[in-house]
Amino acid sequence: MSTFAVGDEDFLLDGRPVRLLSGALHYFRVHEEQWGHRLGMLRAMGLDCVETYVPWNLHEPEPGRYADPDALGRFLDAVARAGMRAIVRPGPYICAEWENGGLPHWLTGPLGRRVRTLDPAFLGPVEAWFRRLLPQVVERQIDRGGPVVLVQVENEYGSYGSDQGYLEWLAGLLRGCGVSVPLFTSDGPEDHMLTGGSVPGVLATANFGSGAREGFATLRRHRPAGPLMCMEFWCGWFDHWGTEHAVRAAGDAAEALREILECGASVNVY
Numbered sequence: 001m002s003t004f005a006v007g008d009e010d011f012l013l014d015g016r017p018v019r020l021l022s023g024a025l026h027y028f029r030v031h032e033e034q035w036g037h038r039l040g041m042l043r044a045m046g047l048d049c050v051e052t053y054v055p056w057n058l059h060e061p062e063p064g065r066y067a068d069p070d071a072l073g074r075f076l077d078a079v080a081r082a083g084m085r086a087i088v089r090p091g092p093y094i095c096a097e098w099e100n101g102g103l104p105h106w107l108t109g110p111l112g113r114r115v116r117t118l119d120p121a122f123l124g125p126v127e128a129w130f131r132r133l134l135p136q137v138v139e140r141q142i143d144r145g146g147p148v149v150l151v152q153v154e155n156e157y158g159s160y161g162s163d164q165g166y167l168e169w170l171a172g173l174l175r176g177c178g179v180s181v182p183l184f185t186s187d188g189p190e191d192h193m194l195t196g197g198s199v200p201g202v203l204a205t206a207n208f209g210s211g212a213r214e215g216f217a218t219l220r221r222h223r224p225a226g227p228l229m230c231m232e233f234w235c236g237w238f239d240h241w242g243t244e245h246a247v248r249a250a251g252d253a254a255e256a257l258r259e260i261l262e263c264g265a266s267v268n269v270y
Contacts, residue, residue: 004142004149006182006203008225011149011266020229020266022049022087022151026096027075028058035075041080048150050079051087051231052266053094054130055102063106066132067157073136080140086139087231087268089142089152092116092126092170093160095236101155104187113189116157118166126170130177138178151179152231156207158187158197167199189215194222203227207270209234212259228265233257 002014010017023042030038042050052075059069066124072088079086091118093101107125108115153171155206171183187197189206198204204223206228208215216228235253237246260267 001143002022002142004181006226007250009227011227012026019264020049020085020086020268021047022266022268023047024050024051024232024268024270026052027071028053031265032074034070035078036082039078039084041085043082045059045269046075047084047269049085049268051089053098053102054088054090054133055096055097055098056092057092057100057102057104059257060104060129063129065103069132070136072133073140076136076140077099084147085142085148086140086147087152088148089155090130090133090137091155092129093157094155095199116154116160116166117163119167121172123169127173130173134177134179136176138180141179141181143180148244150184150203151181153183153185153199153202154197155186156187156193156197158193158195160196162196162251164199167197171202184229184231189218191218191221194219198222203229205229205231207232209237209253210256210258210259212265214264216263216265228263230260230265230267232270233260233267262268 005012011020031041036062040220051139054072061067076086091102092109100108103115111122121209137148151174155209174183184203184205184206185197185199186207187193194204203226206215206219236248239246
């Protein structure tokens with residue numbers, strides 16, 4: 001079986017430096033019969049890795065009632081068949097331009113601002129969901145012959161709060177559920193975001209659409225060692241209701257991507 005680790009400067013695959021060239025493909029936004037085709041498109045781009053979120057509210061629409069909770073495992077099997085690696089971002093909050101950031105309304109309605117904190121009324125349902133979800137990730141980790149190389153702790157938490165105890169609890173839950181591959185966080189390249197969203201001993205990555213040198217310099221102030229990665233390279237932008245369609249020139253996006261690669265960093269095209 002292979003190993004995947006975080007080194008002082010690089011990711012290490014079986015002890016050798018490796019750069020991740022990843023692209024976002026959210027299994028819940030693509031019909032299952034088209035997964036193979038879309039993965040082939042990522043390979044045709046020159047990518048060797050795929051990233052996906054997991055929308056809790058889609059899979060647990062009511063407390064304890066699950067809707068196709070094993071879809072992620074089938075997707076990861078498709079990733080393996082395509083000869084690619086996988087990055088899994090289970091949340092519980094995912095943003096992802098998805099309703100309620102993936103959190104179930106049956107939970108956020110009663111709890112309000114107590115979500116994404118150490119409040120036991122939030123942690124209990126999170127733990128129950130993760131213990132249902134994560135076995136299919138654990139058994140597909142790279143050290144068990146599967147494609148999964150990284151798993152995320154929360155999502156851009158530094159944009160929301162600074163409850164370090166909650167983040168550390170969540171990282172501990174992931175480990176307690178059997179996740180053995182490296183964990184990571186991702187936040188905007190701002191000091192307060194990296195301070196609020198990072199976890200000691202967990203790889204920190206940055207999300208941005210341009211200005212790689214400045215973004216990575218900020219990240220390095222917080223994490224002098226470890227591989228650099230843009231976990232969300234925003235090659236475009238989302239639309240808001242009632243506003244003009246957001247577009248980005250391909251050449252501009254290509255130059256921004258070139259800057260990331262010239263920094264020696266890994267990237268996930270989002």
